[in-house]
Amino acid sequence: MAVSIKSKINNAMQKDAVLIDAKTSRVVANAVTVSFLLIHISLFILFALTGVRPMAIFNVFSIAFYIFCFYISYRAWYRGFVLLSLIEVLLHMTAAVYYTGWENGFQISLVGITVMLVISEYLGRMMDTKTLPTFPLCGLVMMTYILEYIISFFHTAPYTLPVRVTFWLNIAWALSTFIISVGSMISFVWLVFSTQSMLTRRAARDNLTGLSNRSGIRGILEDITESRGLDGCWAAMMDIDDFKVINDTYGHLCGDYVLREVARLMEGSNVDAYLSRWGGEEFLAVGYTDGNMQLHLDRLENFRKDVESHDFVYNDTHFSVTLTIGVAEYVSGESLNEWIDNADKKLYEGKRSGKNKVVS
DSSP: OOSOHHHHHHHHHHTTSOSSOHHHHHHHHHHHHHHHHHHHHHHHHHHHHHTOHHHHHHHHHHHHHHHHHHHHHHTTOHHHHHHHHHHHHHHHHHHHHHHHOGGGOGGGHHHHHHHHHHHHHHHHHHTTOOOOOHHHHHHHHHHHHHHHHHHHHHSOOSOOOOHHHHHHHHHHHHHHHHHHHHHHHHHHHHHHHHHHHHHHHHHTBOTTTSSBOHHHHHHHHHHHHHHTOSTTEEEEEEEETTHHHHHHHHOHHHHHHHHHHHHHHHHHSSOOSEEEEEETTEEEEEEEOTTOHHHHHHHHHHHHHHHHHOOEEETTEEEOOOEEEEEEEOOTTOOHHHHHHHHHHHHHHHHHTTSSSEEO
16 A cells, blocks of 8 residues: 555554643744734834833833743743733733823733633643633733723823824724734634544543554444445454463563553554554454455464564563464455454454464
8 A cells, every 4th residue: 555554543643642742832932922022112112202201111121021031931931921921911001001091902902811811721731731820810801901991081191192103003902902812712722623633532542552442443444434445454353362371470560561562563563454452452453455465464474473472571570472363354245343253253263273373
Protein backbone atom coordinates (compact mmCIF):
# COMPACT_ATOMS: atom_id res chain seq x y z
CA MET A 1 0.00 0.00 0.00
CA ALA A 2 1.22 3.53 -0.75
CA VAL A 3 0.64 4.62 2.84
CA SER A 4 1.07 1.88 5.43
CA ILE A 5 -1.55 1.24 8.07
CA LYS A 6 1.05 1.88 10.77
CA SER A 7 1.76 5.32 9.30
CA LYS A 8 -1.94 6.14 9.55
CA ILE A 9 -2.01 4.88 13.13
CA ASN A 10 1.05 6.96 14.08
CA ASN A 11 -0.54 10.07 12.56
CA ALA A 12 -3.73 9.43 14.52
CA MET A 13 -1.78 8.88 17.76
CA GLN A 14 0.01 12.20 17.29
CA LYS A 15 -3.39 13.86 17.49
CA ASP A 16 -3.74 12.46 21.00
CA ALA A 17 -0.99 14.77 22.21
CA VAL A 18 -1.98 17.52 24.59
CA LEU A 19 -3.70 20.26 22.59
CA ILE A 20 -2.20 23.05 24.66
CA ASP A 21 1.41 22.35 25.59
CA ALA A 22 4.01 24.71 27.08
CA LYS A 23 5.25 25.85 23.65
CA THR A 24 1.75 26.65 22.39
CA SER A 25 0.93 28.47 25.63
CA ARG A 26 4.06 30.59 25.26
CA VAL A 27 3.10 31.47 21.69
CA VAL A 28 -0.40 32.50 22.81
CA ALA A 29 0.95 34.57 25.71
CA ASN A 30 3.50 36.28 23.45
CA ALA A 31 0.84 37.05 20.84
CA VAL A 32 -1.35 38.67 23.51
CA THR A 33 1.67 40.57 24.84
CA VAL A 34 2.58 41.91 21.39
CA SER A 35 -1.02 42.99 20.79
CA PHE A 36 -1.26 44.84 24.11
CA LEU A 37 2.19 46.34 23.62
CA LEU A 38 1.23 47.77 20.23
CA ILE A 39 -2.02 49.13 21.68
CA HIS A 40 -0.16 50.96 24.46
CA ILE A 41 2.47 52.32 22.10
CA SER A 42 -0.38 53.73 19.99
CA LEU A 43 -2.08 55.17 23.08
CA PHE A 44 1.18 56.73 24.24
CA ILE A 45 1.50 58.51 20.89
CA LEU A 46 -2.17 59.55 21.02
CA PHE A 47 -2.01 60.98 24.53
CA ALA A 48 1.34 62.65 23.89
CA LEU A 49 -0.02 64.38 20.78
CA THR A 50 -3.26 65.46 22.47
CA GLY A 51 -1.50 66.74 25.58
CA VAL A 52 -2.97 64.26 28.09
CA ARG A 53 0.26 64.08 30.06
CA PRO A 54 -0.89 61.76 32.94
CA MET A 55 -2.06 59.09 30.49
CA ALA A 56 1.07 59.44 28.36
CA ILE A 57 3.14 58.76 31.50
CA PHE A 58 0.85 55.87 32.46
CA ASN A 59 1.42 54.29 29.05
CA VAL A 60 5.18 54.48 29.48
CA PHE A 61 4.81 52.20 32.50
CA SER A 62 2.32 50.01 30.58
CA ILE A 63 4.80 49.61 27.72
CA ALA A 64 7.55 48.68 30.18
CA PHE A 65 5.20 46.18 31.84
CA TYR A 66 4.33 44.39 28.60
CA ILE A 67 7.99 44.22 27.63
CA PHE A 68 8.55 42.52 31.00
CA CYS A 69 5.67 40.15 30.14
CA PHE A 70 7.92 38.45 27.58
CA TYR A 71 10.06 37.33 30.53
CA ILE A 72 6.95 36.22 32.42
CA SER A 73 5.94 34.15 29.39
CA TYR A 74 9.46 32.73 29.10
CA ARG A 75 9.26 31.55 32.72
CA ALA A 76 5.76 30.15 32.09
CA TRP A 77 4.18 32.19 34.91
CA TYR A 78 0.85 32.19 33.15
CA ARG A 79 -1.36 32.79 36.19
CA GLY A 80 0.76 35.82 37.05
CA PHE A 81 0.61 36.97 33.43
CA VAL A 82 -3.20 36.86 33.38
CA LEU A 83 -3.61 38.50 36.79
CA LEU A 84 -1.08 41.30 36.24
CA SER A 85 -2.39 42.01 32.74
CA LEU A 86 -5.92 42.23 34.13
CA ILE A 87 -4.82 44.68 36.83
CA GLU A 88 -2.99 46.81 34.26
CA VAL A 89 -6.02 46.95 31.95
CA LEU A 90 -8.42 47.84 34.79
CA LEU A 91 -6.16 50.58 36.11
CA HIS A 92 -5.44 51.95 32.65
CA MET A 93 -9.05 52.08 31.50
CA THR A 94 -10.20 53.59 34.80
CA ALA A 95 -7.52 56.27 34.56
CA ALA A 96 -8.38 56.94 30.92
CA VAL A 97 -12.06 57.46 31.77
CA TYR A 98 -11.11 59.66 34.75
CA TYR A 99 -8.83 61.92 32.70
CA THR A 100 -10.64 62.03 29.33
CA GLY A 101 -14.27 61.07 30.05
CA TRP A 102 -16.76 58.30 29.33
CA GLU A 103 -17.47 59.38 25.76
CA ASN A 104 -14.11 58.13 24.44
CA GLY A 105 -15.13 54.48 24.86
CA PHE A 106 -12.15 53.15 26.84
CA GLN A 107 -14.52 51.17 29.06
CA ILE A 108 -15.74 49.10 26.07
CA SER A 109 -12.52 47.06 26.17
CA LEU A 110 -13.58 45.55 29.52
CA VAL A 111 -16.20 43.47 27.70
CA GLY A 112 -13.48 41.71 25.70
CA ILE A 113 -11.41 41.20 28.87
CA THR A 114 -14.18 39.13 30.52
CA VAL A 115 -14.27 36.82 27.49
CA MET A 116 -10.50 36.43 27.62
CA LEU A 117 -10.69 35.58 31.33
CA VAL A 118 -13.08 32.71 30.66
CA ILE A 119 -10.88 31.39 27.83
CA SER A 120 -7.76 31.65 30.02
CA GLU A 121 -9.39 29.44 32.67
CA TYR A 122 -10.25 26.83 30.05
CA LEU A 123 -6.68 26.90 28.72
CA GLY A 124 -5.34 26.54 32.25
CA ARG A 125 -7.52 23.51 32.89
CA MET A 126 -6.42 22.03 29.56
CA MET A 127 -2.81 22.38 30.72
CA ASP A 128 -3.74 20.90 34.11
CA THR A 129 -2.35 23.93 35.95
CA LYS A 130 -3.77 26.09 38.72
CA THR A 131 -6.29 28.59 37.41
CA LEU A 132 -7.49 31.95 38.62
CA PRO A 133 -11.01 32.31 40.08
CA THR A 134 -12.73 33.45 36.89
CA PHE A 135 -16.15 34.34 38.29
CA PRO A 136 -14.85 36.73 41.00
CA LEU A 137 -12.45 38.32 38.50
CA CYS A 138 -15.26 38.85 35.98
CA GLY A 139 -17.23 40.38 38.84
CA LEU A 140 -14.28 42.70 39.50
CA VAL A 141 -14.31 43.76 35.84
CA MET A 142 -18.05 44.47 36.04
CA MET A 143 -17.61 46.53 39.21
CA THR A 144 -14.78 48.46 37.55
CA TYR A 145 -17.05 49.24 34.59
CA ILE A 146 -19.75 50.53 36.95
CA LEU A 147 -17.16 52.51 38.95
CA GLU A 148 -15.89 54.15 35.77
CA TYR A 149 -19.43 55.18 34.87
CA ILE A 150 -20.03 56.63 38.35
CA ILE A 151 -16.73 58.54 38.18
CA SER A 152 -17.56 59.98 34.78
CA PHE A 153 -21.09 60.90 35.92
CA PHE A 154 -20.02 62.87 38.98
CA HIS A 155 -16.57 64.00 37.79
CA THR A 156 -15.69 66.35 34.97
CA ALA A 157 -12.71 65.04 33.04
CA PRO A 158 -9.76 67.48 33.17
CA TYR A 159 -8.84 66.77 29.54
CA THR A 160 -11.04 66.90 26.44
CA LEU A 161 -9.97 65.02 23.34
CA PRO A 162 -10.75 66.44 19.90
CA VAL A 163 -14.14 65.36 18.54
CA ARG A 164 -12.55 63.58 15.60
CA VAL A 165 -10.25 61.61 17.98
CA THR A 166 -13.25 60.64 20.12
CA PHE A 167 -15.08 59.46 16.99
CA TRP A 168 -12.24 57.20 15.87
CA LEU A 169 -11.47 55.97 19.39
CA ASN A 170 -15.03 54.65 19.80
CA ILE A 171 -14.83 52.86 16.46
CA ALA A 172 -11.39 51.44 17.31
CA TRP A 173 -12.49 50.16 20.73
CA ALA A 174 -15.67 48.66 19.29
CA LEU A 175 -13.77 46.86 16.52
CA SER A 176 -10.97 45.61 18.77
CA THR A 177 -13.42 44.38 21.42
CA PHE A 178 -15.51 42.62 18.77
CA ILE A 179 -12.44 40.98 17.22
CA ILE A 180 -11.07 39.89 20.60
CA SER A 181 -14.43 38.53 21.77
CA VAL A 182 -15.37 36.72 18.57
CA GLY A 183 -11.82 35.45 18.02
CA SER A 184 -11.68 34.12 21.57
CA MET A 185 -15.06 32.40 21.26
CA ILE A 186 -14.13 30.83 17.91
CA SER A 187 -10.91 29.55 19.50
CA PHE A 188 -12.93 28.23 22.43
CA VAL A 189 -15.31 26.35 20.12
CA TRP A 190 -12.36 24.85 18.23
CA LEU A 191 -10.71 23.77 21.47
CA VAL A 192 -13.90 22.16 22.77
CA PHE A 193 -14.49 20.14 19.61
CA SER A 194 -10.79 19.19 19.38
CA THR A 195 -10.86 18.08 23.01
CA GLN A 196 -13.96 15.97 22.43
CA SER A 197 -12.31 14.38 19.42
CA MET A 198 -9.14 13.70 21.41
CA LEU A 199 -11.09 12.16 24.30
CA THR A 200 -13.02 9.96 21.87
CA ARG A 201 -9.76 8.64 20.44
CA ARG A 202 -8.31 8.07 23.90
CA ALA A 203 -11.44 6.20 24.97
CA ALA A 204 -10.77 3.81 22.08
CA ARG A 205 -7.21 3.13 23.28
CA ASP A 206 -6.00 0.55 25.80
CA ASN A 207 -4.33 2.31 28.73
CA LEU A 208 -1.88 -0.49 29.46
CA THR A 209 -0.46 -1.20 26.00
CA GLY A 210 -1.31 1.98 24.10
CA LEU A 211 -2.94 -0.05 21.34
CA SER A 212 -6.55 0.29 20.27
CA ASN A 213 -8.92 -1.47 22.64
CA ARG A 214 -11.79 -3.74 21.64
CA SER A 215 -14.15 -0.83 21.16
CA GLY A 216 -11.55 1.06 19.13
CA ILE A 217 -10.80 -1.77 16.69
CA ARG A 218 -14.51 -2.45 16.24
CA GLY A 219 -14.96 1.20 15.32
CA ILE A 220 -12.13 0.87 12.77
CA LEU A 221 -13.70 -2.28 11.29
CA GLU A 222 -17.09 -0.60 11.04
CA ASP A 223 -15.46 2.34 9.22
CA ILE A 224 -13.73 -0.05 6.81
CA THR A 225 -17.02 -1.86 6.23
CA GLU A 226 -18.80 1.38 5.36
CA SER A 227 -16.01 2.87 3.23
CA ARG A 228 -14.66 -0.03 1.15
CA GLY A 229 -16.06 -3.25 2.56
CA LEU A 230 -14.16 -6.10 4.21
CA ASP A 231 -13.33 -8.00 1.03
CA GLY A 232 -9.57 -8.37 0.78
CA CYS A 233 -9.05 -8.09 4.57
CA TRP A 234 -7.47 -10.52 7.00
CA ALA A 235 -7.69 -10.84 10.77
CA ALA A 236 -5.16 -12.41 13.14
CA MET A 237 -6.16 -13.33 16.68
CA MET A 238 -3.08 -13.66 18.89
CA ASP A 239 -2.89 -15.13 22.35
CA ILE A 240 0.04 -15.24 24.78
CA ASP A 241 0.60 -18.87 25.64
CA ASP A 242 0.25 -19.91 29.31
CA PHE A 243 -0.30 -16.32 30.41
CA LYS A 244 -1.94 -17.49 33.64
CA VAL A 245 1.27 -19.33 34.52
CA ILE A 246 3.21 -16.09 34.07
CA ASN A 247 0.81 -14.26 36.41
CA ASP A 248 0.86 -17.08 38.98
CA THR A 249 4.65 -17.43 38.85
CA TYR A 250 5.84 -13.83 38.65
CA GLY A 251 2.79 -11.79 39.67
CA HIS A 252 0.24 -9.68 37.86
CA LEU A 253 2.58 -6.71 37.53
CA CYS A 254 4.89 -8.96 35.55
CA GLY A 255 1.88 -9.96 33.46
CA ASP A 256 1.29 -6.29 32.72
CA TYR A 257 4.93 -5.95 31.71
CA VAL A 258 4.59 -8.89 29.31
CA LEU A 259 1.49 -7.37 27.70
CA ARG A 260 3.24 -4.04 27.21
CA GLU A 261 6.36 -5.72 25.83
CA VAL A 262 4.44 -7.89 23.37
CA ALA A 263 2.53 -4.79 22.21
CA ARG A 264 5.84 -2.94 21.77
CA LEU A 265 7.29 -5.81 19.73
CA MET A 266 4.12 -5.92 17.66
CA GLU A 267 4.33 -2.20 16.87
CA GLY A 268 7.99 -2.57 15.97
CA SER A 269 7.40 -5.54 13.67
CA ASN A 270 6.76 -5.40 9.93
CA VAL A 271 3.19 -6.61 10.43
CA ASP A 272 1.31 -3.82 8.65
CA ALA A 273 -2.10 -3.88 10.31
CA TYR A 274 -4.45 -2.18 12.70
CA LEU A 275 -3.35 -3.51 16.08
CA SER A 276 -5.46 -3.86 19.18
CA ARG A 277 -5.67 -5.48 22.55
CA TRP A 278 -8.80 -7.58 22.18
CA GLY A 279 -9.02 -8.42 25.87
CA GLY A 280 -6.97 -10.12 28.56
CA GLU A 281 -3.90 -11.61 26.87
CA GLU A 282 -5.46 -11.60 23.39
CA PHE A 283 -4.52 -9.22 20.59
CA LEU A 284 -6.25 -8.68 17.26
CA ALA A 285 -4.54 -7.47 14.10
CA VAL A 286 -6.50 -6.53 10.98
CA GLY A 287 -4.95 -5.74 7.61
CA TYR A 288 -5.40 -5.79 3.85
CA THR A 289 -4.16 -8.74 1.78
CA ASP A 290 -3.31 -6.53 -1.24
CA GLY A 291 -3.45 -9.73 -3.29
CA ASN A 292 -0.56 -11.33 -1.40
CA MET A 293 -1.81 -13.07 1.72
CA GLN A 294 1.34 -15.19 1.95
CA LEU A 295 3.41 -12.05 2.56
CA HIS A 296 1.31 -11.21 5.62
CA LEU A 297 1.44 -14.81 6.89
CA ASP A 298 5.24 -14.70 6.60
CA ARG A 299 5.33 -11.41 8.53
CA LEU A 300 3.11 -12.86 11.26
CA GLU A 301 5.40 -15.89 11.46
CA ASN A 302 8.44 -13.63 11.77
CA PHE A 303 6.72 -11.68 14.53
CA ARG A 304 5.92 -14.93 16.36
CA LYS A 305 9.61 -15.90 16.13
CA ASP A 306 10.65 -12.46 17.38
CA VAL A 307 8.49 -12.89 20.49
CA GLU A 308 9.78 -16.43 21.02
CA SER A 309 13.42 -15.31 20.85
CA HIS A 310 12.93 -12.12 22.85
CA ASP A 311 14.52 -11.98 26.30
CA PHE A 312 11.81 -10.92 28.74
CA VAL A 313 13.31 -9.53 31.95
CA TYR A 314 11.32 -8.62 35.05
CA ASN A 315 12.92 -7.93 38.43
CA ASP A 316 16.20 -9.45 37.15
CA THR A 317 14.37 -12.63 36.19
CA HIS A 318 14.76 -13.78 32.57
CA PHE A 319 12.05 -15.81 30.90
CA SER A 320 10.57 -16.49 27.49
CA VAL A 321 7.10 -15.97 26.06
CA THR A 322 5.40 -17.54 23.05
CA LEU A 323 2.36 -16.64 20.95
CA THR A 324 -0.24 -18.64 19.12
CA ILE A 325 -1.81 -16.87 16.16
CA GLY A 326 -4.99 -17.71 14.27
CA VAL A 327 -5.49 -16.04 10.88
CA ALA A 328 -8.65 -15.80 8.79
CA GLU A 329 -9.22 -14.06 5.48
CA TYR A 330 -12.57 -12.38 5.13
CA VAL A 331 -15.03 -14.43 3.09
CA SER A 332 -17.60 -12.43 1.17
CA GLY A 333 -21.00 -12.55 2.84
CA GLU A 334 -19.65 -13.14 6.35
CA SER A 335 -20.71 -10.88 9.17
CA LEU A 336 -18.05 -9.05 11.12
CA ASN A 337 -18.55 -11.32 14.12
CA GLU A 338 -18.37 -14.48 12.00
CA TRP A 339 -15.08 -13.34 10.48
CA ILE A 340 -13.48 -12.57 13.85
CA ASP A 341 -14.88 -15.82 15.23
CA ASN A 342 -13.17 -17.74 12.40
CA ALA A 343 -9.82 -16.19 13.37
CA ASP A 344 -10.55 -17.15 16.97
CA LYS A 345 -11.27 -20.75 15.92
CA LYS A 346 -7.95 -20.89 14.07
CA LEU A 347 -6.28 -19.61 17.23
CA TYR A 348 -7.72 -22.40 19.37
CA GLU A 349 -6.87 -24.91 16.69
CA GLY A 350 -3.28 -23.82 17.17
CA LYS A 351 -3.65 -24.04 20.95
CA ARG A 352 -4.92 -27.61 20.76
CA SER A 353 -2.16 -28.67 18.37
CA GLY A 354 0.79 -27.52 20.48
CA LYS A 355 0.77 -23.71 20.72
CA ASN A 356 3.48 -21.30 19.53
CA LYS A 357 2.46 -21.34 15.87
CA VAL A 358 0.56 -19.49 13.17
CA VAL A 359 -2.55 -21.27 11.91
CA SER A 360 -4.48 -20.11 8.85
